[in-house]
Amino acid sequence: MELSVTKMIWLAGSVLVVPALAVFxxxxxxxxxxxxxxxxxWRQKLGLVxxxxxxxxxxxxxxxxxxxSSTFPSLLLLHGFSATKxxxxxxxxxxxxxxxxxxxxxxxxxxxxxxxxxxxxxQGQVARIRQFVQSVGLxxxxxxxxxxxxxxxxxxxxxxxxxxxxxxxxxxxxxxxVYPTDSKFISRLRELENSLDQEQSIPLIPTNTQxxxxxxxxxxxxxxxxHRQVLKGLLANRLxxxxxxxxxxxxxxxxxxxHSLQENLPLISTPLQVIWGKDDQVxxxxxxxxxxxxxxxxxxxxxxxxxxxxxxxxxxxxxKLILDFLSAQEISDENSKxxx
Numbered sequence: 001m002e003l004s005v006t007k008m009i010w011l012a013g014s015v016l017v018v019p020a021l022a023v024f025x026x027x028x029x030x031x032x033x034x035x036x037x038x039x040x041x042w043r044q045k046l047g048l049v050x051x052x053x054x055x056x057x058x059x060x061x062x063x064x065x066x067x068x069s070s071t072f073p074s075l076l077l078l079h080g081f082s083a084t085k086x087x088x089x090x091x092x093x094x095x096x097x098x099x100x101x102x103x104x105x106x107x108x109x110x111x112x113x114x115x116x117x118x119x120x121x122x123q124g125q126v127a128r129i130r131q132f133v134q135s136v137g138l139x140x141x142x143x144x145x146x147x148x149x150x151x152x153x154x155x156x157x158x159x160x161x162x163x164x165x166x167x168x169x170x171x172x173x174x175x176x177x178v179y180p181t182d183s184k185f186i187s188r189l190r191e192l193e194n195s196l197d198q199e200q201s202i203p204l205i206p207t208n209t210q211x212x213x214x215x216x217x218x219x220x221x222x223x224x225x226x227h228r229q230v231l232k233g234l235l236a237n238r239l240x241x242x243x244x245x246x247x248x249x250x251x252x253x254x255x256x257x258x259h260s261l262q263e264n265l266p267l268i269s270t271p272l273q274v275i276w277g278k279d280d281q282v283x284x285x286x287x288x289x290x291x292x293x294x295x296x297x298x299x300x301x302x303x304x305x306x307x308x309x310x311x312x313x314x315x316x317x318x319x320k321l322i323l324d325f326l327s328a329q330e331i332s333d334e335n336s337k338x339x340x
Contacts, residue, residue, distance in 0.1 A: 031233030039086045046092050055131040061111025062104035073144045073167040075101040080149030082245045084110040090315035104132055108244055120248045122260040125154045142167035150175050153261045160267035168271040168329050170322055172310050173283050176261030183284040205245045209235055221279045221307035265294040272298035273325040277306035
């Protein structure tokens with residue numbers, strides 16, 4: 001009897017040890033796979049379903065949660081340069097479960113079709129996102145559009161070009177403006193432009209763990225203390241895409257796209273919310289004053305002790321600001337209906 005109990009304990013311990021050992025080994029050998037598995041787990045926990053939509057031969061990858069409501073607008077979230085739809089997970093964690101939301105991989109990123117530069121310009125991305133909106137039926141009722149960084153540039157131009165599609169708009173540290181003050185990143189870009197060494201790495205396209213740490217330090221106000229294996233995993237998932245990232249980067253900083261949002265500001269009539277990290281080193285917070293000067297009725301929220309990665313650094317606050325803005329728009333719409 002004593003021997004059988006010992007065996008049972010040993011077997012139970014083995015059942016626990018083997019999976020733990022497998023995870024540990026994977027973390028050491030394939031950290032990128034473990035990070036993808038973690039994101040998959042987080043999506044499952046948050047009730048997100050990965051889907052695909054097609055426009056002709058073009059494929060969009062996105063995830064969604066909830067169903068459209070007759071009272072509250074759907075949310076479409078556009079991520080930034082070299083990110084994926086998973087960058088929104090920290091914010092979604094603080095959004096109501098019944099809020100209908102859709103997060104799409106931007107053109108060429110993650111699971112969305114990778115074609116050519118015609119789709120990577122801001123104008124090209126706007127056109128593709130409009131195709132996505134139509135393919136999943138988001139245009140049946142005005143929705144709230146959220147975009148950050150490059151996605152903010154796309155979202156702003158989308159609002160200018162397709163105002164009837166939107167009920168309101170949130171821009172988080174958007175690219176595409178003429179910033180009164182150069183950020184650390186913009187200053188670095190000017191140095192690279194004037195440099196004879198064309199092989200220098202672009203700060204947002206790291207090629208080794210040191211450059212990745214420098215990029216994270218550039219994007220975040222509070223330094224991220226990540227385990228070396230986590231850094232290796234993040235880098236492993238990015239490296240195969242670096243050629244694509246460079247292609248996109250050169251397109252969006254070119255003369256056609258560099259100030260796309262600035263050029264389209266006079267056409268934006270959608271109620272606008274602006275959220276910016278006060279200590280943004282990628283796109284200077286002075287861009288918020290540019291938006292407010294051009295669109296005086298916009299709501300501006302500047303977050304203290306926060307950098308460019310607002311979604312990562314202040315997810316709870318950002319989610320609350322968006323929800324409060326949506327509620328305020330709903331009250332405003334109701335009051336307008338009563339007056340009319």
